[in-house]
Amino acid sequence: MAAGPAPSRREQQRRATYDEIVATSRALLAEGAELSLRAIAGRMGVTAPALYRYVASYQELVDLVAFEIDRAATESFVAAAARHPADDAAARLIAAAAAFRRWALSHPREFGLVFANPIADTACTRRELLTSATSGHFMNGLLVEIWERHRFPRPELDELPVAVQEAVRDPLIPMDASVIPAEDRGVLWVFMHAWQSLYGVVTLEVFGHMDPRIIESGAMFTSMVHQWIPRLGLADDDVRLHRLLAEEIART
Amino acid sequence: MAAGPAPSRREQQRRATYDEIVATSRALLAEGAELSLRAIAGRMGVTAPALYRYVASYQELVDLVAFEIDRAATESFVAAAARHPADDAAARLIAAAAAFRRWALSHPREFGLVFANPIADTACTRRELLTSATSGHFMNGLLVEIWERHRFPRPELDELPVAVQEAVRDPLIPMDASVIPAEDRGVLWVFMHAWQSLYGVVTLEVFGHMDPRIIESGAMFTSMVHQWIPRLGLADDDVRLHRLLAEEIART
DNA sequence: ACGGACCTGTTAACGGCGTTAACAGTAAAC
DNA sequence: GTTTACTGTTAACGCCGTTAACAGGTCCGT
Numbered sequence: 001m002a003a004g005p006a007p008s009r010r011e012q013q014r015r016a017t018y019d020e021i022v023a024t025s026r027a028l029l030a031e032g033a034e035l036s037l038r039a040i041a042g043r044m045g046v047t048a049p050a051l052y053r054y055v056a057s058y059q060e061l062v063d064l065v066a067f068e069i070d071r072a073a074t075e076s077f078v079a080a081a082a083r084h085p086a087d088d089a090a091a092r093l094i095a096a097a098a099a100f101r102r103w104a105l106s107h108p109r110e111f112g113l114v115f116a117n118p119i120a121d122t123a124c125t126r127r128e129l130l131t132s133a134t135s136g137h138f139m140n141g142l143l144v145e146i147w148e149r150h151r152f153p154r155p156e157l158d159e160l161p162v163a164v165q166e167a168v169r170d171p172l173i174p175m176d177a178s179v180i181p182a183e184d185r186g187v188l189w190v191f192m193h194a195w196q197s198l199y200g201v202v203t204l205e206v207f208g209h210m211d212p213r214i215i216e217s218g219a220m221f222t223s224m225v226h227q228w229i230p231r232l233g234l235a236d237d238d239v240r241l242h243r244l245l246a247e248e249i250a251r252t
Numbered sequence: 253m254a255a256g257p258a259p260s261r262r263e264q265q266r267r268a269t270y271d272e273i274v275a276t277s278r279a280l281l282a283e284g285a286e287l288s289l290r291a292i293a294g295r296m297g298v299t300a301p302a303l304y305r306y307v308a309s310y311q312e313l314v315d316l317v318a319f320e321i322d323r324a325a326t327e328s329f330v331a332a333a334a335r336h337p338a339d340d341a342a343a344r345l346i347a348a349a350a351a352f353r354r355w356a357l358s359h360p361r362e363f364g365l366v367f368a369n370p371i372a373d374t375a376c377t378r379r380e381l382l383t384s385a386t387s388g389h390f391m392n393g394l395l396v397e398i399w400e401r402h403r404f405p406r407p408e409l410d411e412l413p414v415a416v417q418e419a420v421r422d423p424l425i426p427m428d429a430s431v432i433p434a435e436d437r438g439v440l441w442v443f444m445h446a447w448q449s450l451y452g453v454v455t456l457e458v459f460g461h462m463d464p465r466i467i468e469s470g471a472m473f474t475s476m477v478h479q480w481i482p483r484l485g486l487a488d489d490d491v492r493l494h495r496l497l498a499e500e501i502a503r504t
Numbered sequence: 505a506c507g508g509a510c511c512t513g514t515t516a517a518c519g520g521c522g523t524t525a526a527c528a529g530t531a532a533a534c
Numbered sequence: 535g536t537t538t539a540c541t542g543t544t545a546a547c548g549c550c551g552t553t554a555a556c557a558g559g560t561c562c563g564t
Contacts, residue, residue, distance in 0.1 A: 010511075010560070017512095036550065049552075050513055058551060108370060116368045118360060118459055133461065163469030172463050192462070196472060199461070200452015207370055209385065209451070210444070211424050217415030220448060262532070262540075269541095288521065301523075302542055310522060 018054050020044060025065045026072070029109055035062065066113045067134075073103050073110070074134040080248075081142065089145035090234050091244055094225060096142060097198055098248035100135065101221055104202045111206050115199070133173075139198070140175045140191050143232070147187045152233030154186035164189055190231075197224050218249040270306050272296060277317045278324070281361055287314065318365045319386075325355050325362070326386040332500075333394065341397035342486050343496055346477060348394060349450055350500035352387065353473055356454045363458050367451070391450075392427045392443050395484070399439045404485030406438035416441055442483075449476050470501040 024040050033039060037058055041048040055061045080099035081092035104111040114133070147154065157165055168185040171177050180187060201224050205215045214220055225245050229238050259267075276292050285291060289310055293300040307313045332351035333344035356363040366385070399406065409417055420437040423429050432439060453476050457467045466472050477497050481490050 008561085014511090034550095037552090038550070047514065048550090049515090049554095052552075053512055112368075112370070115461065116364075116455070116459060118364070136461075161469055161471040161474070163465045164471045167463040167465045172465075192466070192472065193475070196452050196456055196476075197449075199456055200448050203368070203455055204448055204451055207368055209367065209388075211419040213415040213419045213424075214444070217413055219413045219416045220444065222413070223445070224448075260532085266540090289523090290521070299543065300521090301525095301544090304523075305541055 014054075017044075021051065021054055021061070022065055022068045025061065026069060029065070029069075029113075030107075032109075035065070037061070062113065062117075066117065069110050070114045070134050073100075073107075073114070074138050076103060077135060077138060089142055089149060090229075090232070090237060090241060093139070093142040093146060094241060094245050095248055096139060097225065098221075098245065098251070100139075100198065101202050101205070101218070101249075102251065104206050105215075108206050111202075116203065116207075136173070136195060137175055139195060140188075143191045143194060144176060144180060144187065146232050146234070147184075147190075150233035152190075152231065154184060154190055157183060157186060160186065160189060194228060194232075197228065222246070222249060266306075269296075273303065273306055273313070274317055274320045277313065278321060281317070281321075281365075282359075284361070287317070289313070314365065314369075318369065321362050322366045322386050325352075325359075325366070326390050328355060329387060329390060339401075341394055341401060342481075342484070342489060342493060345391070345394040345398060346493060346497050347500055348391060349477065350473075350497065350503070352391075352450065353454050353457070353470070353501075354503065356458050357467075360458050363454075368455065368459075388425070388447060389427055391447060392440075395443045395446060396428060396432060396439065398484050398486070399436075399442075402485035404442075404483065406436060406442055409435060409438060412438065412441060446480060446484075449480065474498070474501060 021040060021044070024043050025035055028039055028043065029035055037051050038048045040061075041051055051061070055064065077096045077099045081096045084091035084095055086092075104115075146152070157168070160168070168177070168188040169182070171188065175188070175191075177185065177188060201221050204210050205221070208215070210220065222245060226238075226242065229235065229241055234241060273292060273296070276295050277287055280291055280295065281287055289303050290300045292313075293303055303313070307316070329348045329351045333348045336343035336347055338344075356367075398404070409420070412420070420429070420440040421434070423440065427440070427443075429437065429440060453473050456462050457473070460467070462472065474497060478490075478494065481487065481493055486493060
């Protein structure tokens with residue numbers, strides 16, 4: 001965590017242009033333009049080959065930008081969650097999930113980049129970056145909070161398929177697993193199911209493989225969240241959470 | 253349905269090269285090559301601009317190929333279903349779903365083309381083609397068969413959000429809705445949920461946003477199908493269907 | 505303080521892409 | 535049999551990622 005020995009004059013500059021590359025890429029993407037080395041370089045007042053001093057290939061740049069977009073998007077999820085009290089993890093999770101959906105629908109290109117890109121493709125550098133979607137990390141944390149408070153039913157380890165046992169024992173995708181006692185790691189399996197539901201609905205909506213009226217109304221998303229509320233031991237609170245979800249969906 | 257007036261000599265030839273374009277594209281895709289007009293033309297012994305006599309743009313060709321791939325993939329799902337007796341719609345559905353997963357995992361590029369491409373993008377020609385994934389059509393038919401036989405619970409129309417009511421009354425995505433009486437259209441809502449589950453799990457697996465061990469073992473897919481069996485009124489048959497699912501997953 | 509190493513940018517060029525325009529031969533239509 | 539329409543060609547444009555060769559500036563050790 002220390003600042004390191006000395007952020008030498010040059011390293012500072014280097015880091016700055018590095019960040020500018022990412023920022024420029026995100027700007028291009030945001031205004032609907034195609035992401036190309038020449039476009040990025042052009043906007044930075046630089047020629048394309050110069051970028052190769054900072055990035056080994058176009059694909060590496062895409063991966064980098066994807067990771068950074070995920071980070072930024074996660075911040076917006078965090079902000080959405082933070083509108084609710086810290087001890088109300090259920091509300092925070094719903095808010096975060098709705099924010100995820102809103103972001104995905106309003107930034108389909110970015111969503112595709114981050115979540116619909118074959119990762120672990122070809123000896124992918126920065127695997128640790130990509131494999132751990134920051135957003136997934138955050139969502140997982142919220143769900144674990146809910147579990148700690150409400151102790152909803154989670155599968156015993158020995159009821160799970162061996163592959164799942166191994167996966168929740170030492171997750172490759174780094175998550176806040178360390179805080180969960182070994183015998184309770186079944187909650188991670190619950191989380192994976194929840195994440196699968198969220199991912200499935202949102203991806204279906206973003207790619208338009210669904211009736212537009214259902215997408216626009218958010219009916220499928222609402223239905224999915226409703227089904228999850230009892231499963232997370234939140235049945236007592238359901239009318240409040242349903243109302244809260246409706247508000248979140250109505251948000252622009 | 254009639255053969256039309258006369259498939260004139262030229263139209264025949266035209267249709268033939270048209271088909272050859274699609275076939276060549278599929279072949280290229282199958283052997284991992286990039287899909288480009290020049291590559292297609294080259295393999296056909298023709299120059300790239302010639303293809304513009306058959307296709308207005310590269311994107312149109314991609315859409316066309318995607319549709320044709322979906323058609324071909326659906327045939328393999330049909331074949332998988334046909335390994336089970338005609339009156340055993342449950343087995344057929346499970347077989348089809350497992351075949352869908354197998355196909356997706358073994359043809360990730362094609363899967364991405366068909367199911368993870370933003371459709372309805374820009375005044376997309378052939379919208380009727382793309383919006384109706386043939387595979388979805390087929391799966392829907394199987395589920396409707398199950399419903400006709402087992403009459404699993406389906407929501408009443410007036411319990412549904414208005415957007416969903418409209419969507420199941422006259423689906424934009426053409427499905428075998430006509431065979432379902434108006435008051436029972438709630439089964440379509442059930443189908444959409446099932447399709448969402450299948451799509452979500454498989455997409456997550458194909459794009460690798462999941463622990464490799466879980467993907468490889470098919471644990472998440474299995475779990476998802478298990479959760480659906482009781483919801484489709486198949487609880488009586490669950491041990492048989494579970495075994496059947498395991499066999500289908502073990503299939504190469 | 506000075507010289508060499510290193511870092512960061514340049515220009516020129518290669519091969520590939522989708523796409524267009526202008527043109528040629530050939531099959532169908534009158 | 536002539537005209538028309540269709541199907542292919544070649545040449546070229548502008549874009550792309552990527553590499554090589556080269557120029558100037560900064561940092562570092564002596």
